Amino acid sequence: MTPNPFIDLNYEPALEELGEDYYDLVAPAEFPQHILRWRNDPLLLKIGLDPKSVTDEHFIQTFGKFEVPRSFLALRYHGYQFGEYNPHLGDGRGFLFGQVRGVDGELYDFGTKGSGRTPYSRTADGRLTLKGGVREVLAAEALHQLGVKTSRCLSVVETGEQLWRGDEPSPTRSCVMVRFSRSHIRFGTFERLYYFQRSDLIKKLLDHAIAVYYPTLASPLAAQSKKGSDCTELYAQFYAELVLRVAELAAQWMTAGFCHAVLNTDNMSITGESFDYGPYAFIPNYNPQFTAAYFDYYGRYSYGNQPEICRLNLEMLQIPLKLVVPQQELETGLAQYDSHYFQTYQQLMMRKLGLEGVPPAVAEALLEQTIYLLKDTQLGYHEFFIRLSEVFDASWREDATQIPNWANAGPSTTWENWRNLYYRQLQSYSPEELSQVATRLRQHNPKTVLLRPVIESVWEAITTEDNWEPFYQLVRELQQSPV
Numbered sequence: 001m002t003p004n005p006f007i008d009l010n011y012e013p014a015l016e017e018l019g020e021d022y023y024d025l026v027a028p029a030e031f032p033q034h035i036l037r038w039r040n041d042p043l044l045l046k047i048g049l050d051p052k053s054v055t056d057e058h059f060i061q062t063f064g065k066f067e068v069p070r071s072f073l074a075l076r077y078h079g080y081q082f083g084e085y086n087p088h089l090g091d092g093r094g095f096l097f098g099q100v101r102g103v104d105g106e107l108y109d110f111g112t113k114g115s116g117r118t119p120y121s122r123t124a125d126g127r128l129t130l131k132g133g134v135r136e137v138l139a140a141e142a143l144h145q146l147g148v149k150t151s152r153c154l155s156v157v158e159t160g161e162q163l164w165r166g167d168e169p170s171p172t173r174s175c176v177m178v179r180f181s182r183s184h185i186r187f188g189t190f191e192r193l194y195y196f197q198r199s200d201l202i203k204k205l206l207d208h209a210i211a212v213y214y215p216t217l218a219s220p221l222a223a224q225s226k227k228g229s230d231c232t233e234l235y236a237q238f239y240a241e242l243v244l245r246v247a248e249l250a251a252q253w254m255t256a257g258f259c260h261a262v263l264n265t266d267n268m269s270i271t272g273e274s275f276d277y278g279p280y281a282f283i284p285n286y287n288p289q290f291t292a293a294y295f296d297y298y299g300r301y302s303y304g305n306q307p308e309i310c311r312l313n314l315e316m317l318q319i320p321l322k323l324v325v326p327q328q329e330l331e332t333g334l335a336q337y338d339s340h341y342f343q344t345y346q347q348l349m350m351r352k353l354g355l356e357g358v359p360p361a362v363a364e365a366l367l368e369q370t371i372y373l374l375k376d377t378q379l380g381y382h383e384f385f386i387r388l389s390e391v392f393d394a395s396w397r398e399d400a401t402q403i404p405n406w407a408n409a410g411p412s413t414t415w416e417n418w419r420n421l422y423y424r425q426l427q428s429y430s431p432e433e434l435s436q437v438a439t440r441l442r443q444h445n446p447k448t449v450l451l452r453p454v455i456e457s458v459w460e461a462i463t464t465e466d467n468w469e470p471f472y473q474l475v476r477e478l479q480q481s482p483v
């Protein structure tokens with residue numbers, strides 16, 4: 001075998017250097033089989049590797065057999081799960097494999113899922129089902145295409161075990177997935193340190209998070225710590241910035257029509273990045289009550305609750321941070337959440353309608369009418385926007401009646417109100433600006449939508465005939481730029 005480029009990557013032990021208060025050293029499981037099912041070549045470019053220099057064997061050796069001279073760290077964390085505090089969490093089926101600087105200068109994590117038991121596995125098997133791996137690859141690629149800030153999967157290696165699960169026909173196949181993310185430090189990482197009343201470790205973790213993931217705040221930190229002053233203000237700034245990032249993420253999910261389904265605080269990243277795609281779903285129709293996880297009996301994590309739940313999770317994060325920052329300063333940060341969420345959501349929804357530079361009052365009215373229309377018609381959420389991008393015509397600017405009522409399933413007044421507002425906005429554009437409307441409509445409304453039946457059909461081919469072609473074809477479509 002040619003030298004393995006993954007082994008020679010320039011790993012930075014940023015988290016490892018924080019010390020063993022934050023993790024446990026663990027060993028991967030030994031698996032009976034290793035078949036590479038998925039490699040994400042575009043991600044290799046992000047860490048400066050030429051995909052041609054990386055063989056499938058390299059992937060298997062590194063991310064299936066783990067035959068590499070590295071320390072594997074199961075990160076420690078707790079979390080609020082469906083509102084209940086759980087002090088028995090942590091990486092129970094994964095570990096931090098390593099951290100690598102991307103060509104963009106950012107630090108990235110390789111984290112495993114399904115790589116074996118750890119001190120945090122409790123009674124579970126430490127494994128990931130192959131279907132779980134396939135679903136996470138698809139969610140991440142779909143969200144990435146839709147402009148959501150998300151982790152992505154680097155590889156999936158099928159591992160030849162039979163797993164038993166209550167929510168999949170069993171026995172079912174096993175895999176190890178490797179995730180490429182900004183960080184796996186979670187809100188729950190801080191919650192655990194509060195549980196043990198370790199304000200010293202909270203400060204150390206904040207310094208680390210700010211230095212690595214909030215670099216624009218980092219230089220004042222260096223200056224302050226040199227002077228020996230306390231970092232209270234800086235920590236408050238970190239929290240305020242995190243509030244904005246989480247508000248943006250919630251807006252991105254809502255625009256994408258995505259229901260994450262398990263927004264526990266152990267699934268919230270301190271970088272504001274989306275990750276952990278378990279029972280998620282893209283909504284078929286606009287329905288705030290849509291709930292993706294069968295075990296979410298009360299709809300706590302329904303599609304429409306997501307912005308509110310993210311806000312609540314941020315509020316819970318104040319509990320640990322209060323050990324090192326006065327609560328009043330944290331409240332000031334959180335106070336920005338609602339307006340930042342709404343502004344971002346409005347802007348992203350306007351872009352989905354092909355519009356930019358919409359005056360705030362018009363944008364507000366148009367968003368409201370768009371939501372009414374989506375609720376009233378029988379058209380699917382994604383179908384509405386895809387149809388709009390397909391039928392859009394420059395003549396609409398001259399004559400509102402040219403805008404066809406293909407949404408005629410709903411009451412005509414809803415349609416007319418929407419059409420008039422859309423028409424008026426189009427009228428304000430020059431002919432050049434109008435051509436950008438068409439481009440934006442196509443760009444922000446890709447034709448491949450990851451609805452559940454689509455996922456099920458690629459999984460069906462895998463599970464019944466071991467035919468991976470429909471899955472590869474679907475990923476290719478998701479990775480294509482829509483314009």
Ligand SMILES: Nc1ncnc2c1ncn2[C@@H]1O[C@H](COP(=O)(O)OP(=O)(O)OP(=O)(O)O)[C@@H](O)[C@H]1O
Nearest residue numbers: 089090091092093120121124125126127267276278
């Ligand atoms: N099969 C399993 N074996 C061991 N631990 C598990 C298993 N499934 C889930 N867990 C643990 O249960 C908790 C919640 O699981 P959750 O599904 O949110 O996380 P995860 O999907 O395993 O990992 P991540 O959040 O990194 O995607 C975590 O502590 C996780 O490690």
Ligand SMILES: [Mg+2]
Nearest residue numbers: 266267275276
């Ligand atoms: Mg999780």
